[in-house]
Amino acid sequence: MTDQRADWDRVAELLPDPQQELDLTLLRKLPELMRENDFEITVVTYRGKVISVEAGDTTTVGYGCAIDIGTTTVICSLHDLFDGQEITAASAFNPQRTYGADVISRIDFSLTGGNLEKLQNLIIDQVNTLIDEVISKAGINRADIYLLSVVGNTTMQHLLLGLPAKYIAAPPFVGTLYTGLSFDSTDLGIKINDRGQTVFLPHVAGYVGADIVAGVLATGAYKYDAPCVLIDVGTNAEIVLAAQGSLYACSAAAGPAFEGANICCGMRAETGAIDRVWLEDGKLHYHVIGQVPALGLCGSGLVDVIAELLSIGIIDCSGRLLTRKEAIPIVGDTLAESLRENDDGDEFVIVENSEFQKVSLTQRDIRQVQLAKGAILAGIRIMIKEMGIKMEDVELFNLAGSFGNVLNKKNAQVVGLIPATISLSKVEYAGNTAHVGAQINLLRADTEEIVNSVVKNIKYIELSDRSDFTEEFTNAMFFGECEG
Structure with missing residues (x-):
C-alpha cells in the first residue's frame, strides 16, 4: 500500500533508458509473470525496444548470430552476447x-510470378539450417538466440526481405530500401527466440551494399x-577510397570471370580446380584443390597463369596470346609446345590429363580478364x-x-588488379x-551511429555516368607497358 506504482512503471525505472519502446503483447502478460515469479523477471532490450520479458534470472544466457549473405556463400557464426566470444560457425x-x-x-x-517468394524462402530456409547447425554444435536452445546481424549486397538483402529488386538492374539502379533497420525475426520466418530481432546494415547504392559498409566498419x-x-x-x-574522413565508393562491373564463369575451363574454387600456377626451372607447375586430377581453373589460378605468361612474354602487353612459332625464340620448345591453334582460337594448355580432358587458357579468357581488371582499375583511378x-x-x-584473400599479390599487380605504382608492402589481405x-554490429552498441555516419559521408560515384570512364577503361584494359 505504500508503493502503488504500476507494474510497468516499476520495471521501467530500472532500465537504462526509461523511455523504452514496449510491445503491447508483452505488457499484457507482465502482471501475471511478475507475481508468479515473486517479482523476479528479466527484461531483454535492443536499441531502445523491449523485445522480451522472461521469468526469473536469465541474465547469464544470451546469444546472437552474425550472418553474411553472399551471392555464392552464406556464413553464420554464433556468439555469446555477454563476452563477445565466437562459439562456432557454419557455412x-x-x-x-x-x-x-x-x-x-x-x-x-524474381520478376516472374511467385519467384520472388521462392528466392526469399530459399535463403530463409538456408539461414534456419545454418542456425540449426550452430546451436547443435554449441548445445544451446534456439530460444537463447535473441539477435541476428545480417549483411549482404543490396540485391541479396532485398531478396531475403522479399523486396522487389527489379529497379536495381536498370538505370538509375535504385533499390527499395537502403536504410539499416531491424525486424522481428518471426516476421521473416527466421527461427530464433520468438521475440528475437534481425538487424540489417545500411546500403550506399544499388551496387554498393551493406557488405562493403561492413567492410569499412571492419577495417x-x-x-x-x-x-x-x-x-x-x-x-x-565494390571499391572504397578513404582519407581524412572523406569516403568515396564505386562499383565496377567486373563480370563473373574471377568466379570461373565465361572462362573456357573456368570453375569455382572447389575440388578439382587449379588455384595456383607458377614457373620453376622453365616449367609450369600448378596446384589443384583436393589433390585430384585437374578439372578446371578458378579465379586465383586464372590470375596466376596470365601473370606468369605475361612475365615470360607468351602474352604480350596488348593481351594477345602468341602463336607457337612466335613463342619458340622467346621461351624455347618446351613451353611453346603448350600453345595450340584450334577452331575456337588460340589456347595455352596448362595440363592434359587425357585425349578428352585438358585445362587450358584461351585468347577469349584473356580478353575476359582484361575487361574485368580494366573496369576495376578504371574505378580506382x-x-x-x-x-x-x-x-x-x-x-x-x-x-x-574470399577471392581477394587467396590472390597472389605480385601476380595480381602484374595482371593489373593492383595499380602498378602501389608498393606491394602496402597491400594487405583483409579477410572476410x-x-x-x-x-562488430552484433556485439557493439555504437555501430548503428558509426555506420549511419559512414553511409552519410560516402560519396558514391556512378561510373557509367562518368564522361571519362570509357577512356580510363580502355587504357586500363592493357597490360604493363601498353597500359595507358
Whole structure:
C-alpha cells in the first residue's frame, strides 16, 4: 500500500533508458509473470525496444548470430552476447545460385510470378539450417538466440526481405530500401527466440551494399587519415577510397570471370580446380584443390597463369596470346609446345590429363580478364582523381572477400588488379570483412551511429555516368607497358 506504482512503471525505472519502446503483447502478460515469479523477471532490450520479458534470472544466457549473405556463400557464426566470444560457425552455398550465378540473373528470375517468394524462402530456409547447425554444435536452445546481424549486397538483402529488386538492374539502379533497420525475426520466418530481432546494415547504392559498409566498419577505413583503398572483387567489384574522413565508393562491373564463369575451363574454387600456377626451372607447375586430377581453373589460378605468361612474354602487353612459332625464340620448345591453334582460337594448355580432358587458357579468357581488371582499375583511378590525390599517396590497399584473400599479390599487380605504382608492402589481405563487420554490429552498441555516419559521408560515384570512364577503361584494359 505504500508503493502503488504500476507494474510497468516499476520495471521501467530500472532500465537504462526509461523511455523504452514496449510491445503491447508483452505488457499484457507482465502482471501475471511478475507475481508468479515473486517479482523476479528479466527484461531483454535492443536499441531502445523491449523485445522480451522472461521469468526469473536469465541474465547469464544470451546469444546472437552474425550472418553474411553472399551471392555464392552464406556464413553464420554464433556468439555469446555477454563476452563477445565466437562459439562456432557454419557455412553453405547460397541455394539461390540454382536460379543464377549473379545478382542480375536472380533479379530477372524474381520478376516472374511467385519467384520472388521462392528466392526469399530459399535463403530463409538456408539461414534456419545454418542456425540449426550452430546451436547443435554449441548445445544451446534456439530460444537463447535473441539477435541476428545480417549483411549482404543490396540485391541479396532485398531478396531475403522479399523486396522487389527489379529497379536495381536498370538505370538509375535504385533499390527499395537502403536504410539499416531491424525486424522481428518471426516476421521473416527466421527461427530464433520468438521475440528475437534481425538487424540489417545500411546500403550506399544499388551496387554498393551493406557488405562493403561492413567492410569499412571492419577495417576501420573511416578513421584513416592517410589514403587507403578497400576492394572486394566479385561479379561487381565494390571499391572504397578513404582519407581524412572523406569516403568515396564505386562499383565496377567486373563480370563473373574471377568466379570461373565465361572462362573456357573456368570453375569455382572447389575440388578439382587449379588455384595456383607458377614457373620453376622453365616449367609450369600448378596446384589443384583436393589433390585430384585437374578439372578446371578458378579465379586465383586464372590470375596466376596470365601473370606468369605475361612475365615470360607468351602474352604480350596488348593481351594477345602468341602463336607457337612466335613463342619458340622467346621461351624455347618446351613451353611453346603448350600453345595450340584450334577452331575456337588460340589456347595455352596448362595440363592434359587425357585425349578428352585438358585445362587450358584461351585468347577469349584473356580478353575476359582484361575487361574485368580494366573496369576495376578504371574505378580506382577515377576515385583517386575525384579525391584529388595521386595513386602513390595510397598507404594501404586492402584486399577483401574470399577471392581477394587467396590472390597472389605480385601476380595480381602484374595482371593489373593492383595499380602498378602501389608498393606491394602496402597491400594487405583483409579477410572476410563483410562477416567481420556483421560481427562488430552484433556485439557493439555504437555501430548503428558509426555506420549511419559512414553511409552519410560516402560519396558514391556512378561510373557509367562518368564522361571519362570509357577512356580510363580502355587504357586500363592493357597490360604493363601498353597500359595507358
